[in-house]
Amino acid sequence: MIDAFAPRYLYLVTFLLLGIGTYMMIGNRNLVKKVIGMNLFQTGIFLFFIAAAYVEGASPAVLTREAPHVSPLPHVLILTAIVVGVSLTAVALGLIVRIYADYGTLDADVLWEVRHDD
Amino acid sequence: MTDLVPIAVALPIVASVVALLAGLVRSRSGWYVALVGSVAQVALTAELARRVVADGAIRYVVGNFSVPYGIELVIDGLSATMIVLVAVTALGVLAYARRAGPRSNPFYGAYLLLVGGLTGMSITGDLFNLYVFLEITGLATYVLVGSEEGGRSAVAALRYLLVGTVGASLFLLGIGYAYVATGTLNMADLAAVIGEDVGYTATLIRASFAFVVVGLFVKVAVFPLHTWQPEAYASAPDSVSALISALVSTVSAYALIRVIYTVFTVDFLEANPLAADLLAAAAAVSVVAGSVLAVAQSEVKRMLAYSSVAQFGLVVAAASLANETAMIGAFVHLVGHAMMKGSLFLAAGVVATATGARTVDEYDGLGERLPVGAGALAVLALAMVGVPPTLGFVGKWYIALGAVETGSWALLAVIVSSTLLTLAYFARLIERIFFREYAAPAGETGVAPDDADVPGDADVVADGNGLPADGNGVSTDDGDAPLREDVSFGMYAVVVVAALLAVTLGAAVFEYAQFVQPTVTRLLS
Numbered sequence: 001m002i003d004a005f006a007p008r009y010l011y012l013v014t015f016l017l018l019g020i021g022t023y024m025m026i027g028n029r030n031l032v033k034k035v036i037g038m039n040l041f042q043t044g045i046f047l048f049f050i051a052a053a054y055v056e057g058a059s060p061a062v063l064t065r066e067a068p069h070v071s072p073l074p075h076v077l078i079l080t081a082i083v084v085g086v087s088l089t090a091v092a093l094g095l096i097v098r099i100y101a102d103y104g105t106l107d108a109d110v111l112w113e114v115r116h117d118d
Numbered sequence: 119m120t121d122l123v124p125i126a127v128a129l130p131i132v133a134s135v136v137a138l139l140a141g142l143v144r145s146r147s148g149w150y151v152a153l154v155g156s157v158a159q160v161a162l163t164a165e166l167a168r169r170v171v172a173d174g175a176i177r178y179v180v181g182n183f184s185v186p187y188g189i190e191l192v193i194d195g196l197s198a199t200m201i202v203l204v205a206v207t208a209l210g211v212l213a214y215a216r217r218a219g220p221r222s223n224p225f226y227g228a229y230l231l232l233v234g235g236l237t238g239m240s241i242t243g244d245l246f247n248l249y250v251f252l253e254i255t256g257l258a259t260y261v262l263v264g265s266e267e268g269g270r271s272a273v274a275a276l277r278y279l280l281v282g283t284v285g286a287s288l289f290l291l292g293i294g295y296a297y298v299a300t301g302t303l304n305m306a307d308l309a310a311v312i313g314e315d316v317g318y319t320a321t322l323i324r325a326s327f328a329f330v331v332v333g334l335f336v337k338v339a340v341f342p343l344h345t346w347q348p349e350a351y352a353s354a355p356d357s358v359s360a361l362i363s364a365l366v367s368t369v370s371a372y373a374l375i376r377v378i379y380t381v382f383t384v385d386f387l388e389a390n391p392l393a394a395d396l397l398a399a400a401a402a403v404s405v406v407a408g409s410v411l412a413v414a415q416s417e418v419k420r421m422l423a424y425s426s427v428a429q430f431g432l433v434v435a436a437a438s439l440a441n442e443t444a445m446i447g448a449f450v451h452l453v454g455h456a457m458m459k460g461s462l463f464l465a466a467g468v469v470a471t472a473t474g475a476r477t478v479d480e481y482d483g484l485g486e487r488l489p490v491g492a493g494a495l496a497v498l499a500l501a502m503v504g505v506p507p508t509l510g511f512v513g514k515w516y517i518a519l520g521a522v523e524t525g526s527w528a529l530l531a532v533i534v535s536s537t538l539l540t541l542a543y544f545a546r547l548i549e550r551i552f553f554r555e556y557a558a559p560a561g562e563t564g565v566a567p568d569d570a571d572v573p574g575d576a577d578v579v580a581d582g583n584g585l586p587a588d589g590n591g592v593s594t595d596d597g598d599a600p601l602r603e604d605v606s607f608g609m610y611a612v613v614v615v616a617a618l619l620a621v622t623l624g625a626a627v628f629e630y631a632q633f634v635q636p637t638v639t640r641l642l643s
Contacts, residue, residue, distance in 0.1 A: 025280055038283050045291050052298045074297070077246050081290065084253045088283055091260050095276040102269030111273065 010051035017044030031099065031106045035092045042085045049074040049081075123178040123191045126162050126201060126241065130155055130234035134227045141223025148226030149216060155230050156209040163205040163237075167198040171633060177243070186307040190243035195637030196449060200240035200372050203453055207364045207460055208233045210612050214464050215357040217606035218471065220265050228265070232258035232361070236369045245293050245303045245381065248373060252289065252337065256282045259366050263354045271353040274346075281346040285336025292329030295322050296381070305380045312382065318389035327382055327393060334377065337370035340434060341404040344427045348415075351423035356467025359419060364460030367430055368452050375437045375448065379641045384440050397438035402532045404431030409539030413546070416477050418466050421543055422459065425502070429455045432536055435529055436517040444520020445638045446631045451513030454620070458502045458510060461616030465495035468613055472605045481547060483556030490610060492551045494617040499544040501620035504537050509620050512627045 017040055024037025053074035059065035061072035100106055103114050133155030140147045169176060175194035179185055193201070208229070235255035242248050260282070264275035297303060299322035300311040312323055332343070339347040347367075351359045378387070378397075387394040408427030415421040429451070436448035468491040469484065470476050484492040501508035504515075514537060521530040 022284075025284070031276065034280060038280055041284065042287055045287050045294065048291065048294050049297075052294065073303075080246075080250060084250065084257075087257055088253070088279065091257060092276060092279050095260070095264050095272045095279065098264070098272040099269055099276065102272065115270070115273070 010047060014044045014048040017047065029108045031096050031108060035089060039085065039089060046078045046081060049078045122162060122166060123176060123193060124180060126166060127234055127238045129162060130159055130230045130237065134230035134234065137223055137230055138227040145223065146221050148223035152212055152226040152229055156212055159205040159233060160209050163201040166193055167202050170195060170198040186302050186304045189247050190304055191241045192243040193241050195634040197240045199449060199453060200369055201237050203456055204233060204236045204365055207456060211357050211361045213608040214612045216608050218357055218467060218609060220355055225265050228258045228261040232262065236365055239369050239373055243305050245305055245308065249290050249293060252286050255366060256286060259362055262358045262362065263350045265358060266353060266355045274349040274353040278346040278350045281336060285333045288329050289333030292326045292333060295326035295329060299323055308381050309383050313385060318386045324390060330377055334370055334374040338367050338374060338430050339427055340400055340430060341407040341427055348420045348423040352417055352419040356463060360460040360463035363426055363463055364456040367426060368456045371430055371433050371452060384642055387440055394438055398435060398529060401431045401435035401438055402529065405532050405536045409536060412543045418476060418478055422462050422466065426459055428536060432517060432533065436520060439520050439524050439526060440642060441520040441524045442638050442642060443523055444517050445642060446634060447513055447516025447520055449634060450516055450627055454509035454513045457616055458498050458620050461613055462498045465491060465498060465613045468605050468609050478547060478550060481550040482554040485552040487556060494613045496548050496551060497617040498620055499548060503540045503544050507624045509623045512624045
């Protein structure tokens with residue numbers, strides 16, 4: 001059992017990150033921490049791709065290095081996905097600034113109460 | 119010649135940047151940029167659709183790479199339908215937004231970015247590229263939802279962002295599984311490799327299907343993954359509600375159908391009957407739950423939003439049947455729903471601007487106060503219910519016919535009951551509009567039937583012409599600028615034209631069905 005998982009521990013870490021990220025998004029009352037949870041969730045998926053690209057004993061995907069190289073395509077994909085993640089974080093933080101300016105709180109529970117008193 | 123294909127994606131994105139930059143020179147110039155961009159986009163997509171009709175599907179590989187490695191753009195009958203729908207809807211909503219706003223340049227930047235993202239989602243032939251366009255669409259949508267003044271829309275947009283990102287990330291994880299199993303991302307190539315080398319029952323492929331479908335369910339807003347949707351639609355500005363309710367879930371549903379049938383293919387569903395059953399079950403639950411929740415709403419825009427949950431359940435149900443008639447029905451209903459629901463939101467916006475009515479209760483006697491707006495709203499509502507010969511009827515008819523052909527009686531029962539449930543919540547609205555007296559708040563002199571003005575600015579209220587300060591001007595005095603927003607001709611025109619189209623386009627569906635028939639046959643083979 002352990003032998004089967006040992007070389008694939010990165011996949012375990014991936015799903016650990018997905019779990020922690022999901023928990024943070026649901027369990028944390030602070031909106032900023034929810035966004036951090038979202039980032040963690042995405043990071044788990046980035047790790048999944050990069051781990052899948054790994055080849056035992058291979059060099060980084062740079063042409064001047066010796067063959068064999070690790071698979072370059074997932075790296076490129078994740079580079080794109082990271083850019084997407086950064087933009088999402090920027091928009092999320094922008095919205096949080098507006099929420100704070102309007103309601104004076106970042107606590108999801110307090111926010112719920114304030115909004116239902118309106 | 120075929121270079122037109124990438125331009126269909128590039129044009130709105132470039133226009134979006136132009137709209138932003140134009141804001142530096144002159145504020146409030148965004149609408150004109152958006153108008154030029156949208157008109158050009160309509161012309162471009164119409165030309166592409168014409169070529170598809172004349173010569174069949176267009177394939178274009180970006181940047182001269184060879185096919186399985188480069189990103190391929192494919193326009194067949196179905197994607198042509200989507201890009202034309204996106205372009206025309208965007209132009210129609212612009213006519214409404216001229217007066218209703220929002221007016222800032224960044225708003226129109228996001229507006230055009232959304233058009234670009236949706237067009238890209240419709241025509242891409244590459245799975246990862248689909249993810250990127252999905253996120254571009256998502257980002258633009260979050261910004262648009264948050265563009266209303268006040269905190270409510272910001273909270274709705276943030277919730278949409280968190281839930282939507284999880285959905286898109288699950289979709290990405292599903293792509294990762296498919297990539298690990300096959301080593302390719304091109305949709306057509308994936309289908310071939312899965313069929314020949316990997317096999318439909320491989321665990322990786324099954325897991326990939328599950329992640330991709332659940333991820334897209336979030337974007338389509340299938341119950342119970344719809345939680346972001348009602349608040350997002352209800353709190354966004356009216357023009358945005360209309361645009362995103364008409365397009366974002368629609369194109370996501372298209373992407374779902376595209377991924378299920380182009381990448382995983384019918385054979386996957388045959389090899390894994392459980393997958394097909396789960397799709398159908400999720401769709402049926404969505405239809406019933408969405409309708410029941412819609413009946414329970416008091417705010418009109420929330421009711422329309424929940425109605426979308428039910429209607430997209432219907433589309434997914436049709437897609438799960440893997441039957442040609444039902445698939446044509448799914449696309450007719452996608453287009454019909456986009457047009458009708460978008461215009462219903464606009465009609466609700468016209469009503470709210472003219473009278474301040476935003477809840478079902480406030481619609482009492484609207485038929486007398488605002489005959490044109492209320493009439494168009496009622497016609498659209500009846501079209502949505504599926505009264506013959508409207509577009510809503512034809513779509514549901516095809517889907518029901520498909521259910522009969524495949525012998526899915528349970529699903530047929532859901533489709534028929536969905537019509538009754540749709541009637542339940544729209545009848546409630548129509549009854550109030552036409553058969554109840556308008557109970558004017560005490561002390562008010564009453565609003566004249568065709569008086570489209572709202573007691574908008576504080577002066578009118580203050581100088582005491584009979585309107586109580588807290589009586590009727592509720593919806594207008596929460597913004598910063600005391601703008602007097604009356605209903606423009608353009609706002610009426612869009613709603614009325616859409617109502618007429620909803621009634622008359624039903625007759626054109628037969629030709630449309632013949633046009634998409636070959637594409638659907640290829641999709642399901």
